[in-house]
Amino acid sequence: MSEVLPLLARIAEATSVGPAWQAATGYFARLGFGRVNYGYTRFLTDKTIGHPEDVVFLTTADPEYARRYFAGGLYARTPAFRWAQENTGACTWTWVGEAMARGELSQDEVAAVKQNLAMGIRAGITVSFPETSTRAKGALGMIADEGLDHAAVEAIWSERREEILAVANMMHLKIVNLPGANRRRPLTQRQREALEWVADGKTTQDVAVLMGVSPAMVEKHLRLARQALDVETTAQAVAKAALLNMVFQKDGKSRSLPPATAAR
Numbered sequence: 001m002s003e004v005l006p007l008l009a010r011i012a013e014a015t016s017v018g019p020a021w022q023a024a025t026g027y028f029a030r031l032g033f034g035r036v037n038y039g040y041t042r043f044l045t046d047k048t049i050g051h052p053e054d055v056v057f058l059t060t061a062d063p064e065y066a067r068r069y070f071a072g073g074l075y076a077r078t079p080a081f082r083w084a085q086e087n088t089g090a091c092t093w094t095w096v097g098e099a100m101a102r103g104e105l106s107q108d109e110v111a112a113v114k115q116n117l118a119m120g121i122r123a124g125i126t127v128s129f130p131e132t133s134t135r136a137k138g139a140l141g142m143i144a145d146e147g148l149d150h151a152a153v154e155a156i157w158s159e160r161r162e163e164i165l166a167v168a169n170m171m172h173l174k175i176v177n178l179p180g181a182n183r184r185r186p187l188t189q190r191q192r193e194a195l196e197w198v199a200d201g202k203t204t205q206d207v208a209v210l211m212g213v214s215p216a217m218v219e220k221h222l223r224l225a226r227q228a229l230d231v232e233t234t235a236q237a238v239a240k241a242a243l244l245n246m247v248f249q250k251d252g253k254s255r256s257l258p259p260a261t262a263a264r
Contacts (some may be wrong), residue, residue, distance in 0.1 A: 033144075079096045192246065
């Protein structure tokens with residue numbers, strides 16, 4: 001526990017996704033889980049996890065594995081993914097082999113398990129995070145290093161369960177409140193500024209005065225923001241940018257005021 005408390009502080013104090021992710025996965029690697037996958041969406045429906053560019057996918061695995069697992073859609077066919085969709089909490093993967101032996105997995109799930117076995121993936125842990133929104137879901141998969149079987153993972157889980165969950169949950173809570181973890185094209189400073197003023201209830205004319213540009217330029221910034229976010233209306237752009245932590249962030253410059261306005 002003496003190692004975990006400073007680690008939790010480092011994750012909590014991280015100002016970008018990279019340091020939070022590296023701190024957590026470094027700890028998992030020391031326990032025997034060098035490959036870790038993390039996914040989070042704010043756009044969950046009954047049929048989809050949302051547009052791939054809006055979903056956070058992080059992994060410590062090599063690029064080829066990442067291509068198969070994420071881009072190839074392997075993750076969606078694994079029993080652990082189904083478990084994470086249907087449950088909140090954490091479990092080891094011992095149940096997967098048992099369910100497979102009993103014939104309780106679908107054909108796609110059996111094929112996914114065999115694919116994983118071919119890549120040296122046999123044992124691990126899944127954490128399915130609790131969410132406050134029905135549209136949000138996050139999960140973490142920790143892949144046991146080669147040489148660690150289900151019994152070894154069970155022993156680690158029995159000894160370190162509370163520590164693992166504390167680190168995983170702190171990492172998740174930090175990442176979902178930081179910008180830059182998705183693959184969507186970032187907004188420019190002026191696009192963010194225009195969206196922020198609109199979010200404050202300003203009209204196009206108001207925003208033009210506040211930004212010191214013409215109404216046509218404001219419309220251009222908003223149009224490009226809509227395109228970057230792949231939405232049809234400015235209201236949707238404001239909502240989506242807020243959900244993705246792309247506006248009202250301290251790392252961006254403050255919204256500028258023209259000299260006449262600022263002096264009043």
